[in-house]
Amino acid sequence: MMILKRLSLTVALTSLIAGCAMPPTSPLTVRDSQSTTAYQEADIESLLAQAGQSMPIRAAELRLQAAQLLIAQGDTERATQILSDIDTSILPPGLQFAVIRLQTQQALDNNDAEQALSYLAYMPSLSTLAEDDVLLSERLFADAYNLSGQSLEEAKILIESTDYIQDPTELQRLHDRIWQALQSSRDENLYIALQQPNNSYVLQGWLELAQAARTIADVTAQTNNIENWLNLWEAHPAAQLMPENLTAPQDIVLINVARIGVLLPTSGSLSSAGKAIQDGITTAHYASQERGMAPELFFMDSTQYVTADEIILAAQQRNLELVIGPLDKSMVKSLAEYGPLPIPFLALNYTDESAANLYQFGLSAEDEARDAATQAINAGKRFALILTPDTDWGNRADQAFADTFESLGGTVVARTSFTADALNQDIAQALKTDESKERAKSLRRATGLNFEFEERRRQDADVILLSARPQDARLIKPILAFYFAGDLPVYATSQVYSGAPNARADIDLNGVMFGDIPWVLSAPSDNRRALDAIRDNTDTRFGRLYALGIDAYNLYPYLQQLKATQGTRLKGETGQLALTEDNKINRHLQWAIFENGMPKTIELTSEQTFEYRSEYRPEESSEERTEYADEPSTQYSTE
Known part of the structure; x- marks a missing residue:
């Protein structure tokens, strides 16, 4: 799980740290910079000595100040020990919040999510806190959930935080982080959250937006779930200020090409696999022709090429705008090592390397x-x-x-x-x-x-x-x-x-x-029935290669959309297809x-x-x- 940077929160904590604690009766004296360290050491010992002779609430104030000074000096270990000596359960809400906030931030800085959440369990009720403190409390929870990999809980807390944000720039940043957290949530957790009867309007809207973005529901009709969501939730805050990495329907650009190369082996040891995949591609292509315009296909025997340079030259000579293939793993590796490719390649195998314009898809x-x-x-x-x-x-x-x-x-x-x-x-x-x-x-x-x-x-x-x-x-x-x-x-x-x-x-x-794959377990699609009529092996393991060819053809127009909207899935014959950051197709x-x-x-x-x-x-x-x-x-x- 990627750990989001907490720079803005840390700055906020630093600037407000004194404001949330109850003010000391004897404020610290301001020193010049040359003698600051020596005086701070004396101040720390003085504060701790006073704390040892004071009533509990006053002692907590003094220990908090000492911990703040130690943190400023970089002695976080001693600061943590001093804070642990404070019994927060007896403190008034403002002081209780100040201590727990500092403890939690220390745990987060040490990448200890479990410890941070254990501190936050004692956070006072939000109704007892000032509005600025409420927002800081919510973001501490969000950071802890993020660090622990609880993306959906992080999103829920951040959604609550939107009630306290008025600045459009800050609200945009918050919406972007909410969206990132929702996109990192697991399907099962999102499904369960969607069914809860007590979800607020704002939370339910966010959850349904995340669900809508996960699947391109109908390749044939090219329906767009995001557009449907906008029609239903036009007054929702996310509709008014959409996350920046969520592509709006009008901005989605499908890959529309006129000439596609199909680079598969028609001879050699992989020829039978190549032929099955080619049959799947042509089946999907014929179905596309029946619905309207379809690109022209150029079939190329991949065994005639050895290097990436030869493949790219052949594609350029034929004025191809996209290539489906190759199948051979060594050829995919050669393309990956070539560097940025001049046109998109949808390779039908995987290699450890990646390159710009190289997409990798297969049955692994x-x-x-x-x-x-x-x-x-x-x-x-x-x-x-x-x-x-x-x-x-x-x-x-x-x-x-x-x-x-x-x-x-x-x-x-x-x-x-x-x-x-x-x-x-x-x-x-x-x-x-x-x-x-x-x-x-x-x-x-x-x-x-x-x-x-x-x-x-x-x-x-x-x-x-x-x-x-x-x-x-x-x-x-x-x-x-x-x-x-x-x-x-x-x-x-x-x-x-x-x-x-x-x-x-x-x-x-x-x-x-x-x-x-759905090819095997779901009711047969039109493409499956078309191949069933002319082939007798569609229900064997070999038959899955037909499904791979069909999906390769139906997938290419949506590659940019899958890349633009993280978490989006395309329903295919080989599963629900998503694109990873390194342009590899993942099948659910x-x-x-x-x-x-x-x-x-x-x-x-x-x-x-x-x-x-x-x-x-x-x-x-x-x-x-x-x-x-x-x-x-x-x-x-x-x-």
Whole structure:
């Protein structure tokens, strides 16, 4: 979480710090600058000596003055100790506020959000404070919430603060910070806040604005939720003074190009993947033509180019205004290392590097693992056991699971890579049931007694994060139950589901929750139905590449809008799509749970409550689908 600068607040505290404390009966003498330090030392000791002989309220005043002088000298540690000796519960509100304010600011300056919030818990009622003190109190709370990563609470406090601001420039700054906090809030927290019945008009308007900005609801009609919000909330303060980084509807510029290059492999090991993505692009293109004007497409075989210079020269020779591709990771890396690109490229793979005008979009294992870890945290889980296959994509999912879960405040208790031929042993080791057996054996040997022993699993995990192919996942869930871990919730990536409903094969996956793309879990779109009519593999893992092509074509016009309005999401076939600061597309998946062997879509309506909806295709298929990732000649997979 980025920590907002508190310069203006610090300045305000410095200038007002004496004003909020009760005035001392014996004001300090003003010294010349050459002797200030020596006299301050004497003053500090004098103040503390007087405090030791004074009544509690007067003693608090004196200690506060001593702490202020110490802070001015940079001795914050001693100042903190002196302030901790003050019992704020017996003080009048003004003095109580002055002490707590100084304590809180010290904690914030030390990046200790927990300590700052503990001080603020004793802040006097706002009704007992002067208006300037109320505003300072609200901003201290906001800074503490910001530092602790509680973005929505930060936004709520800042929204309350707007009642005390009249200056338009200061109000604009406050609106900008409110918007930044709201955009950093999690979807689930925002959803819960929106449903509260006692929200004020101003708070509800801000919350609905944040929700409206998160999703471009209809690509076909190009409806704009912000415009709809403005029509409903025209009298709202945010409508009168919109946040500067929220793009107004009239200012949104969609990328409108006449010539698009499609840079995909039509030969070599990636040709089958390239062809599937190309089919998705052309399907979306035909649909666009039926609605009106559509750009001209130029198909280019990416295997004919080696360097970024060659690709850019070919694009310039064809007067292309945008390129979709390449797919090969090494070519994406080459473009990223080229530097600022002359035209936008929507690459269909990811690399660690980034460059201006290079957007990166793909079906990565990391995206799905991050989404699963986030869902687990949002459900209140804090101690994760990670199970992933000992493969390249499994290792990448493992790292993404761990990084995300820990960054959100969770603890990873164990990370286990399994192999198909040693599943039982690998899971037993992960759950430490093998250790309990060994302890029992050792105890029998030591005592000579043949006592009964009840095997137990480790008790420090409350969730399992899983990435596994269907054939492995169908074995893993029963093994977990055998080793007494059947009660642990399992959050999985899409690899656990073949893509085709098969109740008989998937019955052992009951209870497993997994994220997958709307192409698989939602009712089929017009584009999906068009491809279903001419292809027989749209429900396999390979079929997901069609969805990638469709989204790549539908995504490009909105790249600038996604970049301009942080947190905006575009509903696509591969998920809800958002753009990160380094121009990488992040996918938020749809979620489902296996019930009676069938996936049922679920919606998170509160921390641990799910709403069930029926799967859209009830037919059962006994055929096992060939997974595209298993094709030996392929270097690019949906995993």
